[in-house]
Amino acid sequence: MAVNRRIRQFFFPSLTPTLLIRVFLVSLFAYLFFGYVCTPFTIQGISMEPTYPDGGFNFCWRLRYLFSEPKRHDVVAVRFAGSQVMLLKRVVAREGEHVEFRAGRLYLDGKEVEEPYVRFPCSWNLPSRRVEKDCVYVVGDNRNMPIEDHHFGQTSKVRIMGVPLW
């Protein structure tokens, strides 16, 4: 009987002030945590394949760059006007570096850079350009498409919202 009562009490608790405060605090924490700290998102598009396949689910960890700067090869979420729609891209160059593509290979300051995460064939050619101050250069992992169809380029660091949790 006591077990039954406990089970009933667990699923149908009495509406006491303590319970209401607990519900309020849990809801507030969930709202703040999932709204501003660890935002859930779904991946739509193939630009980060095969690392992040189309239709995948993840969380954006927004405290990642609170005390540090994005590093080369980090995968980052780049915002537009807000956080409802973001681009998932990989940082390939930082401010001051010269970035270039020759026959699908990435060159930074004239030196070829190994990119183990690029698995599909690529034949891009892009003349050298310098990454401006307070910017990073981001590209998707899937470069098996015409260069004109792929959204990439330099973006301001303030647009980087965070990193995917896995």
Next chain:
Amino acid sequence: MGVLMVIIGIVFAVTVLPSEEKRVKKRFQLLSEWVSKSPEENPITMLQKMKDIGTLFFEPCELKAPHESLSGSYTRQEISAYAGSARSHFSQLGLKFYDLHIAFPQKEVAKVTLTARLIGKSMTGDQVDEIRELECLLKKIDKKWFFSQIEVIEVLKK
């Protein structure tokens, strides 16, 4: 009792009465509705939507999209014609707006920053999924808001 009436009055004013912000959002909703296209859309609906799209714009409306060959000032007729021509290339089209930030820098002027996403299927069967950040200026004339300037913000610079 008096306090309760005041609270009910405030809640009513905030939720039911249309604020300027809601009026501005409504214009974006209409634009989204009229640009969007279903595969079953008939020619009469198509013509009506083309005409309706033009009514949302101030004359002339300035478009600033240097990377998409669209920059310039356009009349309502030109915008309607351009929208009609662009829509005819798609069998299905959906325009959605996200993250609208509305400010009123001057009287009768609204500045809206937002993310626009255009998803569709072209007549040749290709999938289209384009996202842009836009900065729009709207002017208020006779209690209605009209798009007077639309600028495409460059998020990624190749």
